[in-house]
Amino acid sequence: MSDVVPKHVDSWFNRRGWRDTIIAAPYLWLVLFFLVPFFIVVVMSFAKTVSQSPPFAFLPEWPYIRWEAYNRLITDSLYIRSFFISIYNATVATVSCLLIGYPMALGITRVGRSAQRLLLMLIILPFWTSFLLRVYAWIGLMGKNSWFNVALTAAYNAVVPTSWAIDSIQMMNTNFAVVLVMVYSYLPFMILPLYANLERLDTTLNEAAMDLGSKPWQVFKDVTLPLSIPGIIAGGLLVFIPAAGELIIPSLVGNAADPMLGRVIQQEFGSNRDWPMASAVAVALLLFLVGPLIIYNYFAAKAQAGAKS
């Protein structure tokens, strides 16, 4: 990024008020429609649930706020459970995306230019079709009577002893289904940053390592893998963050007894009409997601500053 802006550009924009407009328009919009709503959520999490419309109120005297929602958050097993289920599902989905996506991304860098373009287009294409319809496609496959389930059941029955034989595999409304569909939906988010990272790597390093006697897997372990860590982190964040807050997939294919946090927020807000509780869960989820990111950025900036000096 260049830091030198010609001075006369600055002064011209100022004279016409253009500069102020260009800065102020998006600024005001984001403050009003993103920052203010978020503060409302934070304030709401300290309110009290009452049966009126809107269903909340603050205490009439000092200290005005209540910690009850946060208290329930750390004592009620429903919230603790759904918190761990969300982390567990998001982690398994991220690791699975990495295990499937890494070889695919690396493979794409090893084919010709036009084949690379074609493969990338084939990977992005499902992403442009409706998200909901991709989830729907899996609902069709996982149902008890579908050809996919029948084929998997037959394969299972052929392997195990006859006494273990089953009629069909229960896939819908399980945690496994949630993870599977999340991997399906978010895999492109893992492949694309990894590809962008791997494509830039200098292949002469691989050749040098080979010339010095490294075996292919050693070249991968010692050269390619360490150099692709930024791509792994970028892809991991792009999968983990939306997966941890996912609402649609657990609502459609998940088990209502093992809800993820997104679904808990929606239920508290919608059917339970407990706005303070929904807000508290939202604040906790956000802190959990943003906290590590801030720490990561801090250390990345520090490492960069250290490398410069």
Next chain:
Amino acid sequence: MNRRPTFLLTMIFFGLAFFYVPIFSMIFFSFNRSRLATVWGGFSTEWYGKLFSNSQIGDAAILSLEIALLSATAATILGTFAGLALARFKQFRGRSLLAGLVTAPLIVPEVITGISSLLLFIMMAQWLGWPAKRGFTTITIAHITFSMTYVTTVVHSRLSSMDMSLEEAAMDLGSKPWQVLRDITLPVISPAILSGWLLAFTISLDDVVITSFTTGPGYTTLPILIWSKVKLGVTPDINALATVIVVIVGLGVTLSTIILTRAEHRRERDIQLAIAANK
């Protein structure tokens, strides 16, 4: 080195199968005679007939397109402004807050954005009397808010990688700043603005979660309609609708890729010719 590509190519093959088998299965069963969407009962196109005679789906599609066109256009203007501000104005008060605000909607889960937007509209209705009803306006505002940050990301990265000496050279040659903006900056970043608009458009067209929180009675977008149908189970008419959408999107993406690739080739050739002519 010789054996690894075999493994990698196998992984690509299975990965693509993973991506496409569910979609092709969905398309296949849209031609199913049986009401059971996943058990084959003979070939039929009756679901397509039902689909095209269903005015509910057409109305929802039109509403979705209206919201997507309006919100993508507004998001492109606001997002480009934010990108210009961050890339070209190095010092103004609250710059780091703006930089944070344009990345935050990308990190915050959609449920939280949805709930906070809804709470804002409820509070505004209570205190200001506006918006009296939730519907078209509230959905559009929410879509602008979270899709403009994608536009900013795209435009900002293009501006950062752009050679600023072009703008300086034009100014040294006597161009006025607005001429520089019109003749140099905007043409150079126009592909980024266009792809930002497309991104905002598809995000708006596809959104379920934020729309479900900010919509009101009578305003059913296509994804909300599909969502309410899918919750009830798998039916062949959704398979037919999905097939239509996949075909439209597939054709659109293929065509635009071909056009963009051709334009790229032509540009490269022109640059080559220009270099050759100057020698």
